[in-house]
Every structure is written in structure tokens, then in C-alpha cells.
Amino acid sequence: MSQTPSQPTNGPGTPSHGSGHGHGRVGLAGLIVGAIGVVFGDIGTSPLYTIREAFSPHYGLTAQHDTVLGLLSMIFWALTIVVTLKYVTIIMRADNDGEGGIMALMALAQRCFPKDSRTAYVVGILGIFGASLFFGDGVITPAISVLSAVEGLEVISPGLHPWIVPITLAVLVALFATQRYGTARVGKVFGPITVLWFAVLAVLGVTNILHEPEVLHAINPYWAAHFFVDHTWGGIFILGAVVLAVTGGEAIYTDMGHFGARPVRYAWYFFVLPSLMLNYLGQGALVLEDPAAIRNPFYVGVPEWARWPMLVLATMATVIASQAVITGGYSVARQAMQLGYIPRMRIRHTSSDTIGQIYIPAINWTMMVIVIALVLSFGTSSALAAAYGISVSATMLIDTLLLAIVARALWPNWRRWVLPLCALFLVIDIAFVIANGAKVLQGAWFPVVLGIVLFTLLRTWRRGREILRDEIQKEGIRLDAFIPGLMLAPPVRVEGTAVFMTSDKGVVPHALLHNLKHNKVLHERNVFLTVETLTVPYAAKDRRLKMEPIGDDFHRVTIRFGFMETPDVPLALMRSCDQGGIAFDPMQTTYFVSRETIVAGAHRGMPVWRDKLFALMHRNAAPANQFFRIPGNRLVELGAQVEI
Template structure:
């Protein structure tokens, strides 16, 4: 298989994954509002943490320029080159994020091979870590903005946590209105935010223009030469400047690659660097400003308006992570790694804009718990970075696999670049690993917990399917025997949902046993998820007649699509296939009751965990949009 990155990107956005009538300018503004919120609020705390007592740095000339140089080249190499320029070309039919990259990498490997299995493990582990660090973003961003009140009025310290909680609860409560509406509101605010960042930076740079020399990588090299091997630990603070790079890639499906690139190259990156350089100039001019260089760099008359603007901007920063969480959750759901949940589409113009209530409220509870536990952004900064740096490392490994297999013309320069990215990612992981005992354990533990849940669900589904196949009766031998002495046939069409195409569904067996009738037409329907975001129209529906008005139907969807079985069956009528009268069609489904067993499957505790998850998962019938008044569910007990 040979696919160029540019052709993939074009295909992804010219096909099903369109953006309706939204113009390029509108998408750029929307992307600024949603995609860059996380990385755009990093100036609030990055340099403050770099010069905190945790790292023991002195705010002298060489150290300030060294740290600024590290920030500049981290943004350049990790975000600009790695994510925006290269990884965003590895779109899976327009969709981004570690799950889409994992599916793309697996497609280049032999199906069922050890390599494909390991890529799946890497992808799921990376997605789990993304969630682990992702929930910290809303807490640290909003806290850091509201803490500006202390600069203006120290007596307001006790109000910081309550105000932060009110802001966060309001943010999660508005998610049901959708990314499109949120982006329209947030976009202009974030544009103002970046403009103010740039203006403040330019004003402060004029006081100490010497900081412009920090763009020279020699200052970064000199920093490491002067601080020896332990200088690497400063990357634990520098990583705060690049957190959000993975979110940029994950949110690509919401707005498209081109609007995101235009916004980053020509607007977001220049504004960020001007502000970082301005803060550095302020520290050179007044070393005491390291206490809070962002707010101290604001004129006194403008600090209250800046706190309001910063709070709005940090709410937007949280939006990037939340929408990224929705995207990854839907991909994981369709690929069979998490139980089915209710998904709400929030835009008629852009397919990728969704809202998942279960993910939204789960994230809100965790974020509120973090605020109440850590209580300051400095405390949260010690917990921030290790999971996202590990995720970025996994992204590099998956990118190398994709480039080697799918980009024959590009891999000559992408693979050497991956080696450089790998060195940087490992350095970030080591630097952030030093913060494990100070709070870095939280995202790691949360990521490991999520990874266990995802792998247990995936493995449990495989065991459940294997048991159904083993205990089931083969359809090809059952039907001829049944038709030798057929039961009474009644009018109408019966659709039996089954995950196993060659096995008699439990629902059919129960219907024959208890009702002793057979419908006039019987359809055995299987829904499959393809390892692509959107199923090609020609692969969407497959109908096969197996005699005596029995049919085998396979409906296929991509992992970014929400299945709609009745709509797919109605499409059969348009193609000259079976005619499905919605009012004369009855759907039959089996609802398995999973029983844990010590004799087989996973360890007993994972069997029990899967049984609990299976019992609480949304039924497939609801996920497939099957009308409740046309549905008959029949139970079956299965031991794993």
C-alpha cells in the first residue's frame, strides 16, 4: 500500500468529512477558539514554574535566555514540525488523534500479527495516558488564571478555589450545546487573547531586547553545558509550553488540517513566542517578577480585565481537551475498547462535532476532585506532563511505523526526523518522571486504570464472542434441518442481530422455542466496524440470500460514524435489495448475562470487572438506533 500524506489529507476532507458551508476564515477562528486553548494558556504558568524553587534556577542573564531558548525550540520541534507539519499529514480520512494513528499503523501490518497486537497495546496505552493528563488541563488552567486575583488583592486568596469550581462546572454544563456553538463564542475571545499576549510581549521586549537572542539554539546548548546532566530536569517545566500538541492533532477532525495549520503558523505561534520573550525580558529587568511574570508584566490598570480575559481563555483551554476526549472516546467505542455510550451529534455541517454525556460528567467529577485536592496551580504543575510526554513518545513510534509503510516518498526525511523526536520525547519523559512522588503519580495511576478497563473490555468481548461461537449451532446445518419440518410462518420481517455471521442467533432459538413461529422473511444482521473513519458507500451494505426467504446482511461503518441500522436497511430498498417496511419489521436481539468463571478466560477479577461493565453498557439496540417499539430482547447466560 502506498499513500502520500497529502493525498490522504485531501481525501479526508473532500469526501464525507466535510464542513458544510463554513468558510475557511470561520474554520480558522473556530480552530483558534477550540483547538489552541490548551497550548495558548501555557504562558500563564510555564516560566513561573521554570523559576520556582522546585528547579533551583537563578534568574540571571544566561539562565533566562537558556530557558527561553528551550521553550522556543520545544515549540518549534515538537508542535510546529512534529505535530502540525508532519503528524497531521497522517490523518485517517480526515480524523486525527492517537486512536486514528493506531488504526492507520495497524492497517500497514499483517492482520492478527504480533506487531499489530503491540501497536494496539501502544495506541490504547497512549489514549489512556492522554485522558490521565487531559483532566489536569482544566484544573491547572482555570486555577492559574483565577490566581491572578492574588496579585491584585492578596486578601482574595480564599475565594480562588470556589470561583474556579463555579467556572469549571459552568464549562462542563455548556458542552451539550456542541463544539460549533462553543467555537463561535470562544473563537473571537481567543483571538483577542492571543492579540493581547502579543502586545504585552512586544511592550516588555522593548525594555530588554536582548531576549530576542534566545531564538539562537546556542543558548539552549549553553544552558545544558552550565547545568550539566541535571539540567535535563528543567524540561519538566518546559513541557508545560508544549502540552496541547496532542490535543491539536486529536481535534483535527473538528475543523480540518488546513485551518489549524494556518492559525498556528501565522497567528498562534508568533503570539505565544512574543509573550514568552516578553516575560523573559521582564525577569531580566526585575528578577523579583519570577513570582508571577505573566500578571506582573501587565500594567496595573489592566490587571482586573486581564484576569477576566485569562479566565475566559482558560475555559477555552479546557475545551480543547474535552472535545479531544469526545473524539477519542467515540473512536475507542467503535473499535471495541470501551462500552457503548450515548452520542449526541451537535452540528449539521461538521460530522466530527459530537457530545458524549458520560465522558463529559466523568471528566467533570475528576477535575473538581483535582481542584479540591491540589488547590493551587503550582501543586498541579508537579502532576502535569509525564503522561502527555509519554503519549507524545508513543505518537512518534506510531508515526515511524506509518511513514515506513505508507509514505515511500516521504519516509526518507520523516524517519530521521522521528529519531530526533524520539530523543526529545525520551528526555521529556525522564524529566517529568522526577515529579512522580510530587504528584506525577496521579495521571499515571489514572492512565493505568483506564488502560486496564479498556483492555479488559476488549479481551472480554473476544472471550464472549468465542463462547457464543463454541456453544452455537452452525447456521448452514441448522436451516436445512429446520425447513424439513418448518414451524408456522407469520407475516412480516424478523431481523435478528448477531455478532457471529455463521452461528444461529440465541434470539432465533428462543423465538422458535417459546413462540413456535417463524416470520415470512428472516434476516441475520451483523454490524461491523472498519479500521477507517468512514466506510466507503460501496462497502456499507452487503446482502446475501441463503434460501427460503432467509438473508444474511452485513452493515459496515467506520470508527467515526454512529450506526443507524434502520436507515441502512431502508437504503437496501433504493438499491433494489430486500424491501423493509418499518411498520412490518421486528428486531430481535440477545442480551447476554455474563458469568465469571475461574476455569477459563481472564483472571477472575478481570472476568468480574468485565461482567460489571457489560451489565452497565448501553444496549447495542439503542446504539444502533433501533426503535424500541419494534424491538424484542431475549436473554442468554454465557460463562467466560
């Protein structure tokens, strides 16, 4: 599939026509509740472990007045600057037809430069590396969230400690095993449960603040500055714990397309942020009152009679947060497939009403294996916290760079103040990366290594597809010369329509050549079909299909899909007759696809190990009929061997 540039994005603050896609008659209040249930699950479970990890022996802090206020001040201003200002207020305006996330931002930034320029290539590298790192930290979210919730058992009764890991594994296995059934029914209760979760966070926070109102002074940035003065340059490493409070900020941007920017902003400004800050301040008040509470300030701050209900509610909240990460993984994988960065995979739709509800078995089971391995390897949420943060910090850094590109090129009226803010964000992001980099030996190596492995796979697939296309073009016959020559002595023509799928509009598809060679017939009508992916989420109706007759009942057809859409080739062709095109009868249409066998050749293309890796990925890609939704009984695959 090729990639075609689209029209520039709307300016910041201007509603995109894709914004709010699929909301129908749902009111603003309903969208806000839905956003609370889906968008904020990750960042909403951070209070379970953030304060506790800041006082872990790794950082050497003591629970005394100035340190507690300094830590709370850093958390408050990190949430204010990184999440509220950077993501919710500014970067969410860089929507790609209403969709967000690093893949959408990358596509938007690439439009600022000529398609084949070196700068566009570098932007693509940044975006794919950021997406790989984001996935690296994303698989940690279910493990650390559910573990930290279940660890409340230890506060309720220390004798229950041996049950923490088995219960965590049972919850996670059940979560991944039920993905195949879809989340439509369960999703209806996500919003109310998460609203209850944030309300309880706020109530607990206020209750504990009343015991030590002194913590309210932490809102003053003086205490954050005072912390760094007291701890000199060594104080920067505490940002490795502070970043735990803002993990999930990038996810807010990624999930904005489900509900639109306005409901997400309202939910954050007026409900989620106040609830989070009240709880953090309440935990700080608890630590000031009783330094021993640092063993688990979240659960210690819960009255004894409410700890079992809180354990259940926290587990439900972490399952919801994990659900958001899993479905986000499906969404990012589909975008990467459409943009040509990973092989085709089998996609199942779990809802007949909502196209966004999909299930990708390969992604689901891969994530489950990695998450289970993390729980078994690290064992506690404290150990996992050491691995958490480095990748998401690097992703936030890449987001800032891409935002600066978009603001400079597409926001002429806003860049005067957005670009200076990008400089501030860049300093903060670099500080977070340095602080988390210090945790490499404690476990931060895992998401980095996983991110690098994923980046290598994505780049190998992308580069391999380019080399494969070049090799096919070298050996191919030009279509404009082939058809006139063929019609000088035409073969026997049979009834029906043959659709030959090809990525190169100017070259004769191998499938046609093999069909003529072995079957010695030509269909009554022949269509050379190219599927393109646009750099916008959804293709406009007037850009969906282009049909061009080239004589003797041969036609060149181009179908375009957005990167958030699942290609349905037969449906798009059937709708072409509404535009005065060919009437495609499904029972009289046969699809021909070339399936190449890749042979790794020395001194050609990529290094041999990458050639072999690409050959393995190509061999295991989902069949074209599954990906393009072509009926299996209407598809003919013809093989060809290509050396790269």
C-alpha cells in the first residue's frame, strides 16, 4: 500500500470535520463520562504507587516536612505543565482530522515537508521510534496497575502476601482472554465505575488533608525549587518517580478521537485533575502525620472498614486502565498496518455498530505473554516502577519535537507563543529522560530493549517493502506497452470481472502474467486495483475511489482509505456503480493476488539478517483476502519468487 499526502490540518482551535466521529446524538455530559472511563484510566491509577515509589530506598528520601512538600509541589507542577498545558491544552489542538496519538502527529508533521525529502524521512523515523517506545512502556501499565491494586491485600492482612502474584495473574489472563468478545457491553459501565473511582480519590484526599492542611502550601512552586536547592543536582533523579504521576498523558492525546477534544478537556480540567491532586496532597498529609505510612500511603489512608471495598474498586479501575491500553494497542497496530510499517494481521470486528471496536489476536496474545512475564519476573509493583517511565519520557520528548514542527509550519498565528513553550517542554522532557535513564540497571532496560526490537521490526518491514517494490518494477513490464501488444493476438476471453491487485499502477501485475501463462484466458473485464492509505484518519467520499478506463475493457482503479479505517475492497467496488462506474457483481468477480516468496541475497538491499527477517515477516503476514475483506472463495493467489 502506498501513502498519499492529504490536505493540511485545520488550525489550532478549529474543529476538524472528523472530530467527534461516530458520536451521534450522545450529549456532552455522556461524552464526558465516557471519556473519564476510557481516556484517563492510565493516569488515574497512578496514585496507587507514585508517592510510595518516591520514598523507596532507591531515592534515599526521608519523610520530613520540606521533602514531602517539595515532592508534592513537583507532582502538582508536572501535572500542570506536562499534562494540562502541553497535552490537554496545546498538543490536542494538533489533531489529524479529529484523531490524536504519535502516529497521527507524525503523519501531520510529515505533511510539512516534501514527501521524499530527508526531513520527512527523519520525522518518520522519530514517529515510529516514539510509537515503539510507547508500546514498550504500554505493556508495563497492566502489570504495574493490577499488581499495585492487589497489593492492598498486604495492608489488609500481611498473611495474604503469597496470594498477590497468583491473583494478579488470574485477573490479567481473564482480561486478555475475554478480549475476543469485544468491550461494547463492559464498556458501558467503564464510565460510571471510573467516575466513582475519581470521586473516592477526591474524598480520601480531602479527609486526609484536613488532618494536615499544611500540605496545601505545596501548590507554591517555591517548594519544588527548594527541593532542588537542598538536593543539588542529585535531586533531578527524583523525577524518575515524579514521572509516574504523568504517565498516561500521551494516552490522553492518543484516545481523544473516541470522544472529541472538548469532552476530554472538560473532564480533565473540572474533575480528573482536581481529584488526582486532592489524593496526592492527602497522601502527603498522611505521610507528614505518620512517616510510617510511606509503606503504602494509598491504602493506609483508607479507613479499615473500607479497605476491602477499596481493593475491589482499585482492581476494577486498574482493569479498566489495562483495557484502555490493550485496545489502544489494537488501534496503533491498525494505524501502523495501514501506513505500511507492520505486516498485515487478522483483524476481527467485535461490534456491528462501531468500527473502532476491533480485536487483533496476534497483538492480544503477544501483549499477554509479555505482561505475564513482567509480573513473574519483577514480582512487585515497586520493582516494576523502576522499569516504568523511560520509554514514555522519550515518547513525550518526541511529541514535543513533532509539535514544534507542526506549530512552526501550520500555526502561523500561534507559533509565537507555542514555540517558546516547546522549549520549556523540551527541557522538562530531557530532565525526565535523564532521571529515568539512571534506572536502566534496575529494570528500565526492558522497555528500551523492547522498543528497539519493535523499531527494528517496523523499519525492516517498511524498508523491505520498498526494496521488494523496486525489484518488482525492475523485472516488470510497462502496462501501457503490454496491453496494445496483447490485443494484437488476444487470448480467449471468458465472462466475468478479474480484479488484479497491484501496488504499482504502471507495471503489469505478476498475477496477470501467470494467469495468461497457465490458464491462457482473459476475463471479459479486467481491473488493475491499487489500494492507497491516506495520512488522514478517514477518507472523504469524494476521494474514496478513482476509476480510469484504459481501453479494451481494461480499467485502472484506485481505492483510498484513511489510516483509522479497515479496508473493505469488495464494498468499495460495489459502491462504485453509484458513481457511474463498473457494476461489480460479487458472484462474477474474481480477485487475483501475487504472493511473493522472498529470497535473501548477499550484497543486495539490507544486511542479510534483515533480509531474512523481512522474509519471515512476509511469510507470516495475514492473507490478502482477510486484510482486504475479500471472500476466500473469490480469491486466486499466484506465487512468484523475488530476490532482495
